[in-house]
Amino acid sequence: MISARCYPTGTVTQIDPEDVSEAIKRPEQLVWVDVAAPTPADLALLQDEFSLHVLAMEDVRHRNQRPKLEHYPDHAFLVAYTAQQREVDIFIGPAWLITVRDDDQADDASFIEGALKRFERTRPEHATVGFLLYVVLDELVDGYFIRNDEVEEELEKLEERIFAEGPLDERLIQQELFDVRRRLLSYRRLAVPTRDVLTALLRRDVEWIDDNALTHLQDVFDHVLRVIDTVDNHRELMGNAVDAHLTIISNRMNSVMKRMTSWGAILLGSTLVAGIYGMNFDHMPELHWRLGYPFALAIMACITVVGYRWFRSRDWL
Amino acid sequence: MISARCYPTGTVTQIDPEDVSEAIKRPEQLVWVDVAAPTPADLALLQDEFSLHVLAMEDVRHRNQRPKLEHYPDHAFLVAYTAQQREVDIFIGPAWLITVRDDDQADDASFIEGALKRFERTRPEHATVGFLLYVVLDELVDGYFIRNDEVEEELEKLEERIFAEGPLDERLIQQELFDVRRRLLSYRRLAVPTRDVLTALLRRDVEWIDDNALTHLQDVFDHVLRVIDTVDNHRELMGNAVDAHLTIISNRMNSVMKRMTSWGAILLGSTLVAGIYGMNFDHMPELHWRLGYPFALAIMACITVVGYRWFRSRDWL
């Protein structure tokens, strides 16, 4: 599904994809072609109309590239990812921008919708391709912050559970910890090359981006830096949480051992008393006492109480 | 709440915020506008008077930026953080400086108060905007050292507790260790980009800062380096403390195990003796001895004493 929007001075005209070739020939115009879930035919049409480079088209077809910026004589090719890890391919020409993405109905709050609204609301009279690129990238990076907040929340819940008192399904916690770490990792792998892409743009690698747009892209760059910062922070916090968790488990075992020892000693002590009075010696005066039996029970009770208190005082029970 | 101070040659005049636009037109003057807890109207007024860049104003409104320095044609925009992690936004013009902060009554020893006093005490006759910026940043970074000392103290207390002999609430220690590590992390995340901001200033990215001020900013830069150094040091010490703690816990478990084994063996030995003399054989000579019972008790006592000494000598008890 190809939809082309053409921005002459001040008005918004949705033009026919087939007429795009004419539109881009009029230099005073800015054309934004958005392609969702492209068919091979759509891609062939685009390649013809805008004479897109064959290697870039191959990347679009195979998908699953890392974020990158490639500069060809007539246009630049930029690969970026949304926070939902969906690839967005962007072609940047002198007066046109093409965005190619997988699908448009899956996600209600599609970021392209957002970018479109924001562009039409904030664009200056003579909007350049640089400004349009800024709006698209900024919208995309804003999505990252929302994801970051979600991860932060998850991390806080995990922490709470790790430091909680009650019994836990540790296998589950481990699996969740592992999953969050995995996601942070894959997330970072998108953000870091995106930073490099923006560094290249700010280095003026693409000549069609005007100075004003560069100032705006600097802002996006700062946001990406903040995203990476936050992700690194989360990763280190996860590592610390794992450390703390291991110590807590070791510790719990320690405390179980102590209880075991304590109760074992108390029970064994009483058992020993019972064993002693179960001996068959001919001459054991206690056995013939009237209160011999209560006396033995009293000794056991005494062992239990004294033992309990003693272990308690040493914090073993 | 906007308060503007205007420094003509030698005297201090507090001028009306509305008259600021006139004041900044007189080049021989240095104007310091301090804005606390700004309302949208305050910000609009500032933006108009000083023609501040729209992106910078957006950052001021959204807050929560990373420390950064942005250079616009007419002014520079600097984001910094106090040691209490409160954001301070600074606009640097050729002859004026604007500081924007969240609130001014929360913190008695507000760093802006300190900067103000210090500036009025130490400023040379022809104070430049560079010197004013130096005073503000130096005051801010000085706050970091106080924080560092607090962290150091906390760390020492934690260490003491980790290496202490008595029983501990390990869960609590873990949580505190985790919290200190988290704070060190977030603290470092402020200091490192602040260093980059100062590097940019020292690279003469802002042309209104004179050579004398640069010499002073070099000093602030050294301080920030020292802060980062100290934080890294603390982080590594925390890591070492965590290692040591884990080993100590493992070790305690080891010693609990040894005691358990030792007492278990002693008690079981005595129980075995009791069990033997509880057997019902027709022919057990000891049972008929006059002193059979004391003899059995003596064996048990003997097992206990010898066992205790033996385990003691091997450092198991």
Place this chain on the structure above:
Amino acid sequence: MISARCYPTGTVTQIDPEDVSEAIKRPEQLVWVDVAAPTPADLALLQDEFSLHVLAMEDVRHRNQRPKLEHYPDHAFLVAYTAQQREVDIFIGPAWLITVRDDDQADDASFIEGALKRFERTRPEHATVGFLLYVVLDELVDGYFIRNDEVEEELEKLEERIFAEGPLDERLIQQELFDVRRRLLSYRRLAVPTRDVLTALLRRDVEWIDDNALTHLQDVFDHVLRVIDTVDNHRELMGNAVDAHLTIISNRMNSVMKRMTSWGAILLGSTLVAGIYGMNFDHMPELHWRLGYPFALAIMACITVVGYRWFRSRDWL
């Protein structure tokens, strides 16, 4: 086994290795000499015909170099590795390319076969040595992705086993974890210098590579970056899995300890009761009760049931 292919304008002629010296003298031609499992005589022939540098020839003879690019006055020498860690040595001349590899029948899907087919299918009319090099390197790096997928699958299986409930042969898991980590390590050691080789090529260190080929090599470079990214990701995931595994084992021990304590306490309690009623006191009323025996058994049953429930409620059983 030397096979030489000569590409004049448009047609493919397989020429005799002995005539190669003449072929390379005709500048309009591109010659690709492929040598499999070379004998010393083959290598001497090549060295003579193409006046290859003595140090490069020594590397070819000794094998087992790291991936590298060396520039000699008349030609460049490039060492690369297939995903199966087999060395491929490549000599790059102004109009000829020599590939030297160990053996050609071992691997059905030999990457040179693939490169050959692809080159003959996609080559432009005037194919340069740069384009030929691109095809060879791209085919080689594509193999890396397949390997990556295999590793990923293995890793997923290991994860599944680590987080599984049932009993495991832990020694085996450890050995497999160790082996996967070792392989990732040796894999990374090939990919990183391959990236450096491509960086050198893109820096125009070899002057016979035309601009068009450079654009294509940029694509290979991106792929290598992605490979390294993925390997690093896998390595970190392995590290996380090892962490998780250690915690799970600690945890299992914890749970074994708890069970042990629980059952130990229950059994010892019952034993104590039996011991008490095995004492030989003259006056123990319970012994003479008609239902004394069932009463004692009931106490034991009671201890078992109550103990079981109590431990159960604390998640110890």
Place this chain on the structure above:
Amino acid sequence: MISARCYPTGTVTQIDPEDVSEAIKRPEQLVWVDVAAPTPADLALLQDEFSLHVLAMEDVRHRNQRPKLEHYPDHAFLVAYTAQQREVDIFIGPAWLITVRDDDQADDASFIEGALKRFERTRPEHATVGFLLYVVLDELVDGYFIRNDEVEEELEKLEERIFAEGPLDERLIQQELFDVRRRLLSYRRLAVPTRDVLTALLRRDVEWIDDNALTHLQDVFDHVLRVIDTVDNHRELMGNAVDAHLTIISNRMNSVMKRMTSWGAILLGSTLVAGIYGMNFDHMPELHWRLGYPFALAIMACITVVGYRWFRSRDWL
């Protein structure tokens, strides 16, 4: 306490601190002013005589800077630390050098004494300020090596204790390990910026240092590199020692567990035998045997011997 030494061509004259201002005006002279435990008045005098920069003087007053080199128009300011972590501040002028340190009688083998003796012994006829600086810094860095050797010795002792067989006060070892790691850390924090200071000197940041002195400072630079190398080495060794220690403790616990299990099984086996012959069945033939009692004891002895051997053979005892 200020002491000034003035080196005219060939002779050594100790001049009066008050006359220093005159001495430094005679260009053919080299003046070395050494200040120990300076009073505020001393510092004011120095600042006046040599017109030292106010920021540098502040650093001297506040102490506790990181090692650094600051270049002012008329002189350079260098902060360094002795191996005993005492700060030494050095002002470098075209023909004078000022060393400021805390105290001079605390340490008999004060490094300034050493530098003085060495300078007077080795100085060439026309000694420059660069050569004097070299002597001071080299003497200072030489102290680092002695410290390194001390740390090495400590580390070796710790290692020996970790790998020793006998019982240990593990808490103490942990504390010592932690302390050594802490000292290595603080030590490294001095050495790394000292390296940067020397890099700056070798980059000719201070113009009064002649080429000959630079060659000598290159030597000091190499020594600092070696110090950092050694410290890093020690740190990694400490980390390895901590790893090894943890494994050894885990292992000891393992062996304690095995012993516990083994002896527990043997004692429980014998107790079971005693329990069996303590049962009150009417018909237990063994009870009426003449040798029943020795028979039971023999069974117990047998269990003990066989059990002991069996566990021994499996290396559990």
Place this chain on the structure above:
Amino acid sequence: MISARCYPTGTVTQIDPEDVSEAIKRPEQLVWVDVAAPTPADLALLQDEFSLHVLAMEDVRHRNQRPKLEHYPDHAFLVAYTAQQREVDIFIGPAWLITVRDDDQADDASFIEGALKRFERTRPEHATVGFLLYVVLDELVDGYFIRNDEVEEELEKLEERIFAEGPLDERLIQQELFDVRRRLLSYRRLAVPTRDVLTALLRRDVEWIDDNALTHLQDVFDHVLRVIDTVDNHRELMGNAVDAHLTIISNRMNSVMKRMTSWGAILLGSTLVAGIYGMNFDHMPELHWRLGYPFALAIMACITVVGYRWFRSRDWL
């Protein structure tokens, strides 16, 4: 012991050390002076003849430098280490090379012997000092590979032992692991600065080294890179092995705990049965059964068999 070899055009003449000063004056000659276990007099002679720099001579006397390259006006000074960690000092002049080493009879396969043989076998007609340096350094670095292989073998043996089933002297394994890690560390500390030395040589820091020699030194550089690569690889593998080892130990403890619990439960169960039938109740029908005793023994046997099977089925035994 000084031995000087002089290479005029084509012939090898061993010249007298005292005549060296004359030899080096004839520019068409290349002189190689090899000094083994030098006496102070030897060093003084060398210093006089070749006017070697005093700082370099001091380094030769004190030994134990890090690998480095120092450039003096008339010659360069290079410190390198053999794989056996013996220092070799090399002076490089326009037409002479001096190698100074500790001792020559200790090591039969002395690398200098090897270098000599190789130089005389492979030298071109007009051998330069650069080519001679290449031969010496290449011979030296080749020794590193042999060492690497030894370490690899050791590592493989350690791995085998770690993953083996039988009982181990863990303290010994830990000590060996620690020793191998220490050696890898000290080994790396030699290789890394050697790489820097070669980088400096390739940067043409020493002007007497001709282009042809540079091409050869590039080869040595590649070898050093490979050595560092391999060492880093080994270090990471060691780290992984330590991780695996710790997990295996934890795991073994787990399995010991399970056995302990299992056998404890079985033995305690039987003991309880014995205890029950040892109670002295008047009315216990089983006691009067004819087959009461075998019945009780049967219950115990039953507990043992069922318990054993049950635990076996859960993989606890």
